[in-house]
Structures are given as C-alpha cells and as structure tokens.
Amino acid sequence: MNKKPDTQQNELSDPDFAIRRQQARIEVNKLDSDTIHDEPERDRFFNMVYDRAKDDAAQIPWADLAPKIQITNWLTANPGGNRRALDIACGLGDNAEAISNAGYKTTAFDLSSTAILWAKRRFGDSQVDYQTSNLFELPQQWLNSFDLVNECYTLQALPPVLLHQSMSAIATLVKPGGRLLVYTRLRPADQVADGPPWPLTQQDALAFKEFGYELVDDERFDTARGDRVIPHQFAQWRKLD
Numbered sequence: 001m002n003k004k005p006d007t008q009q010n011e012l013s014d015p016d017f018a019i020r021r022q023q024a025r026i027e028v029n030k031l032d033s034d035t036i037h038d039e040p041e042r043d044r045f046f047n048m049v050y051d052r053a054k055d056d057a058a059q060i061p062w063a064d065l066a067p068k069i070q071i072t073n074w075l076t077a078n079p080g081g082n083r084r085a086l087d088i089a090c091g092l093g094d095n096a097e098a099i100s101n102a103g104y105k106t107t108a109f110d111l112s113s114t115a116i117l118w119a120k121r122r123f124g125d126s127q128v129d130y131q132t133s134n135l136f137e138l139p140q141q142w143l144n145s146f147d148l149v150n151e152c153y154t155l156q157a158l159p160p161v162l163l164h165q166s167m168s169a170i171a172t173l174v175k176p177g178g179r180l181l182v183y184t185r186l187r188p189a190d191q192v193a194d195g196p197p198w199p200l201t202q203q204d205a206l207a208f209k210e211f212g213y214e215l216v217d218d219e220r221f222d223t224a225r226g227d228r229v230i231p232h233q234f235a236q237w238r239k240l241d
C-alpha cells in the first residue's frame with residue numbers, strides 16, 4: 001500500500017476544508033457558466049480551475065481527497081492480479097491510487113496537465129502511470145486494451161451535448177469481457193440539467209447497452225454535501241465478447 005501523503009492528512013484535518021470547497025464550488029460554477037459549452041474540449045476551463053487552486057485542494061469542487069467507497073468495495077471483491085486498468089479523467093488521483101493498490105497495473109489520465117502534476121506530487125511513490133491526455137483524442141494503443149476502466153464524475157462534468165461522444169470514447173477502452181465502472185450523479189427524467197455538473201438521467205446512464213455492454217450491477221445511493229442530498233448510481237458493466 002502507498003502511504004497517505006502528508007498533504008492529504010493536512011488537508012483532511014483542516015476543519016474549514018468543506019466550507020472553503022463549498023465557496024469554491026459557487027465561484028467555479030460561475031466561471032463555468034461563462035464558458036462556451038459546445039467547445040469540444042473545454043481544456044481552458046479545467047486547466048483554469050486547477051491552476052487557480054494553487055495547490056489548495058479545497059478550491060477543487062470535486063476533490064474528496066479519498067477514493068469513493070463504492071469503488072474500493074468493488075476493488076476488494078475484484079483484485080487486479082496484475083491485470084490492466086485505466087482511470088478516466090483522474091483529477092487528483094485518489095481513485096487511480098486505490099485501483100493500483102488493489103493490484104491493477106494502472107494508467108490514469110486527465111486533460112489538465114496541472115491536475116496530472118498535482119496527482120504525481122501527492123503520491124510520490126505511486127505505481128500509477130499518470131498521463132495528460134484527452135478523452136476525445138485517445139492513444140490508439142489504448143483501444144480495447146484494459147481489463148478494467150473506471151469512470152467517476154466525468155460524464156456529468158461535460159455538457160450534455162458531449163454525452164454520447166464521451167460514452168462512446170469510454171466504451172472503446174475496455175477489452176472484450178472486461179469491466180467498466182461508472183460512478184455518477186442521477187437526476188429525474190423530467191428535471192432539466194442545470195449544470196455544471198449535469199447529472200445523468202437513468203436512461204442516459206443505461207446507454208452503455210448501446211455500446212456493446214451488459215449491466216452486471218447497479219447500485220443506487222444518496223450522498224450528502226452540506227444540506228444537499230444527491231442521488232447517485234454506481235454501475236458495473238461487462239463488455240460483451
């Protein structure tokens with residue numbers, strides 16, 4: 001196991017962390033609503049969020065500084081045995097580290113080079129191969145080549161106009177017979193997404209069927225952020241042979 005980096009312990013022991021992150025969320029959402037949402041890559045926006053944080057993780061609205069419990073539970077039941085895994089849009093790297101610690105040979109990428117450098121600094125002795133890369137311009141050698149692909153909060157972070165393209169890109173990465181994990185917020189079908197983020201409808205979230213996947217498990221749960229209760233889905237998919 002990699003030891004927890006000191007920065008993580010300091011940030012988590014900061015009693016103001018959640019309050020400062022809530023303030024940052026409001027500011028970042030304002031910045032994002034000024035961004036042109038049909039810009040295909042939005043790299044300026046995401047780099048700006050990581051750059052302006054200046055190494056303070058409380059300025060990153062989605063940073064929990066810990067892997068998601070549903071993902072770690074799944075990994076405990078499904079250790080890697082040196083098989084290959086990819087973490088999509090890894091941000092500050094917590095889920096990627098959990099995957100690596102579960103025995104997967106792990107690659108993790110993000111569009112933001114600042115996020116990638118930050119993740120590398122946080123986990124100095126990491127076995128994860130961190131790379132700056134764009135979901136919409138993936139290296140050819142990644143296609144159909146991972147036993148496990150983990151997607152957490154990326155689909156909802158991109159404007160709905162990019163949802164089909166994002167799902168299609170993610171779907172290409174898993175080997176036939178391999179697993180895809182998708183962790184996302186959900187919204188009712190009759191509710192208009194007023195992002196960012198843009199939670200998925202149940203119908204959106206189940207659309208991996210259209211890309212040659214079968215649903216293996218579908219866990220629904222709520223999370224609390226301040227006084228908000230947020231419906232979530234953690235889905236496990238298998239790519240058909």
Ligand SMILES: C[S@@+](CC[C@H](N)C(=O)[O-])C[C@H]1O[C@@H](n2cnc3c(N)ncnc32)[C@H](O)[C@@H]1O
Pocket residue numbers: 041042046047062063064088089090091092095109110111112115133134135136152153154157158
């Ligand atoms: C809401 S954050 C989630 C980060 C991380 N998965 C987590 O759960 O903490 C969305 C991430 O997607 C990245 N991103 C956005 N567009 C991307 C793209 N086209 N290719 C790769 N990463 C992208 C952003 O830089 C950001 O780190």
